[in-house]
Amino acid sequence: MLALGRQYQNEQWMVSARTPVEPRVLVHLPVNVPTPGRERQVEAVAAGSELLFMLIERTTDRAAADRDEREGEALVVASSASAYDVLKTGYERAEEERLAALLEPFSERNEDGNFSADGETVAEVEAILETNLLSHADRLRTKTEVVEFLEGRLEPSVFIARAIERQCSREDYREHLAERHELKLTMGGP
Secondary structure (H helix, E strand, O other): OHHHHHHHHHHHHHOOOOOOOOOEEEEEOOOOOOOOOEEEEEEEEEEOOEEEEEEEEEEOOHHHHHHHOOOOOEEEEEEEOOHHHHHHHHHHHHHHHHHHHHHHHHHHHHHHOOOOOOHHHHHHHHHHHOHHHOOHHHHHHHHHHHHHHHOOOOOHHHHHHHHHHHHHOOOOOOOOOOOOOOOOOOOOOO
8 A cells, every 4th residue: 555655646746736636546445344335445645745645434325325424425534644544543443333233232232121241142242352363361351341341331332442442452472482502701710
């Protein structure tokens, strides 16, 4: 994506200053199953000598557009000189929507007063959150929050935000083997 952005920026420098600068779509983020009427893409814009990346969101569904937004209208969700920041924001929003849709039945049970934090339900929510990809300590923290969520002591929005934060901050564990050869020389002495 950075290479495409730089290519776009170089092309803009070659074009005269009289030609209007149009943003270029660099990547379309995958369509999210819970919100099929919404599309997200990353665009690049040359702003002087700087390259700016923007996360653009458009509503393509007529029903969703009638409710609160105009169909096809672009909304700038995030902009940054860092492509990573914009992509991260896009994937976090998609993950938030995915988790909200999958956890909605559990949230509705909490509102009805059917608090069930049995082992099977906890395991089901953990599978949705993909806790198997987390470290052991994070799995324990997540399990505690799952129980709090299922018992109605943790708001769904807070629960989802913490889960996404934990997923984004997950560490890759690598084993590193280093070998040092040392030679110790002593001169004189007893």
